[in-house]
Amino acid sequence: MEITRLSKFFLENYTPVFGETILDYGSRQGEIAASLDCAFADHRLSNETAVGDKRYVSRGQDLQTNYDAIVFTAQFSTALNLQLVRELLSILAPGCRLYVLLERNYTITPFDELMIPYTMTESAGGEKLLTFTRWDGPIDAAEKPARYTHNVGERVLYLAAGPGVFSGEKLDAGTEALLHVVKWNNGRVLDLGCGNGVVGLVASLKGAEQVMLLDSDLRALRWAEENALRNGVKASVVASSGLKNLTQGAEFDLIISNPPYHSDYSVAKSFIEEGYRHLSIDGSIWLVVKNAEWYRNKVKTVFGGARVYDQDGYMIVTAEKRALRFKPAPEPKTTRKHAKRMARSKA
Numbered sequence: 044m045e046i047t048r049l050s051k052f053f054l055e056n057y058t059p060v061f062g063e064t065i066l067d068y069g070s071r072q073g074e075i076a077a078s079l080d081c082a083f084a085d086h087r088l089s090n091e092t093a094v095g096d097k098r099y100v101s102r103g104q105d106l107q108t109n110y111d112a113i114v115f116t117a118q119f120s121t122a123l124n125l126q127l128v129r130e131l132l133s134i135l136a137p138g139c140r141l142y143v144l145l146e147r148n149y150t151i152t153p154f155d156e157l158m159i160p161y162t163m164t165e166s167a168g169g170e171k172l173l174t175f176t177r178w179d180g181p182i183d184a185a186e187k188p189a190r191y192t193h194n195v196g197e198r199v200l201y202l203a204a205g206p207g208v209f210s211g212e213k214l215d216a217g218t219e220a221l222l223h224v225v226k227w228n229n230g231r232v233l234d235l236g237c238g239n240g241v242v243g244l245v246a247s248l249k250g251a252e253q254v255m256l257l258d259s260d261l262r263a264l265r266w267a268e269e270n271a272l273r274n275g276v277k278a279s280v281v282a283s284s285g286l287k288n289l290t291q292g293a294e295f296d297l298i299i300s301n302p303p304y305h306s307d308y309s310v311a312k313s314f315i316e317e318g319y320r321h322l323s324i325d326g327s328i329w330l331v332v333k334n335a336e337w338y339r340n341k342v343k344t345v346f347g348g349a350r351v352y353d354q355d356g357y358m359i360v361t362a363e364k365r366a367l368r369f370k371p372a373p374e375p376k377t378t379r380k381h382a383k384r385m386a387r388s389k390a
C-alpha cells in the first residue's frame with residue numbers, strides 16, 4: 044500500500060502510547076490504520092481501503108466514543124474540515140487528542156475560528172500537523188446547513204446541505220446548464236453522484252415516475268434524502284461508489300450526472316461504462332463537463348455515438364443506448380476441394 048507524504052509525516056511524528064486506541068479518519072487508502080494496526084473510518088465509500096476494521100459513517104458522531112486519539116486527514120473543503128474537527132472532538136473524552144493533518148497548500152488560519160487551542164508541527168515540505176486536546180467543556184458539533192431555493196416552472200425546491208456538499212450553498216452553474224439541456228421523460232431516472240439531490244428532485248418535478256439518488260459520500264446522501272423528504276419527492280437513496288451497489292437488473296431510462304473531476308477519469312469511466320449497462324434500450328445518459336474531448340470519445344466508444352451541447356460555456360455530452368443489431372454471420376468461405384473433403388468425411 045502506498046503511503047502518502049502526509050501520512051508518512053504523521054507516522055514519523057507520532058509515538059504510539061501503550062494501550063491507546065487510535066482511529067484513522069480519512070487517510071488516502073487507510074495507510075495510517077494499516078501502519079498502526081488500528082481502525083479506519085470515512086464518510087466516502089469511494090475511499091476504499093484494504094484495512095480490516097473500517098467504518099463508513101455519515102457524520103463523525105456516528106462513531107463509537109472509545110478512542111483515545113483520532114488522526115484526521117483534512118480534505119478539500121475548509122468548511123467540512125472545521126465541521127469534522129468539531130464532530131471528532133465531540134466524541135473524544137476530555138484530555139484525549141485529535142491530530143489534524145494538512146497538505147502543504149492548506150492554511151491553518153480557518154482553524155482559529157474553532158476557538159480551541161492547538162499546537163502545530165510543520166514538515167520541511169510544508170505539511171502541517173495540528174494537535175488539539177479535547178477540552179473539558181461542551182462542543183457544539185451540530186451541522187449548520189446552508190439553504191437556498193430553486194424554481195422549476197411554478198414549483199419551488201427547498202434545498203439544504205451541510206458543509207462540503209457540492210451545490211450545497213448554491214446551485215452549481217454546470218448543474219444548472221445540465222438541467223436546461225436534458226430532454227426529460229417520465230421514466231426511471233438515476234441521479235448519479237447526486238450531492239444534495241437537486242438533479243433527481245428536478246427530474247421528479249419534470250414527471251419522472253421513479254427517481255434514484257446515488258452517491259458515494261454518505262454525508263451528501265443524508266442531505267439528499269432529507270431534501271427529497273422536505274420537498275415531498277419519493278426517491279430511493281443508494282450509497283454506492285460507482286454503480287456497483289445497484290442490483291444487477293436495475294434499469295433506468297435517464298442517467299444524469301455532473302461527474303466528479305479526477306485527473307485520471309477513473310470515476311467518469313465507471314459512470315459511463317456501468318451506466319450503459321443499467322440503461323434501458325433508448326434510454327439516455329447526460330453528463331455535464333468542462334472539457335468535452337475525453338467524454339465525447341469515451342461515450343462514443345461505449346454507446347456507438349455521442350452528441351455535445353454547449354450551454355453557457357459548459358459542455359453536455361449525451362448518448363442513447365441503441366438495441367444491438369446483429370448481422371447474420373457470413374457463410375464460412377470454403378474451396379471446392381475442401382467442400383468435397385467435408386462431404387466425403389460426412390459419408
Ligand SMILES: C[S@@+](CC[C@H](N)C(=O)[O-])C[C@H]1O[C@@H](n2cnc3c(N)ncnc32)[C@H](O)[C@@H]1O
Pocket residue numbers: 089209210215218235236237238239240241242257258259260263283284285286300301302303304310
Ligand atoms: C460534481 S458533484 C455533483 C453533485 C450534484 N449532482 C450536483 O450536480 O450538484 C459530484 C458528486 O459525485 C459524487 N461522487 C464522487 N465519486 C463518486 C463515486 N465513485 N461514486 C458515486 N458518487 C461519487 C460526489 O460525492 C459528488 O456528490
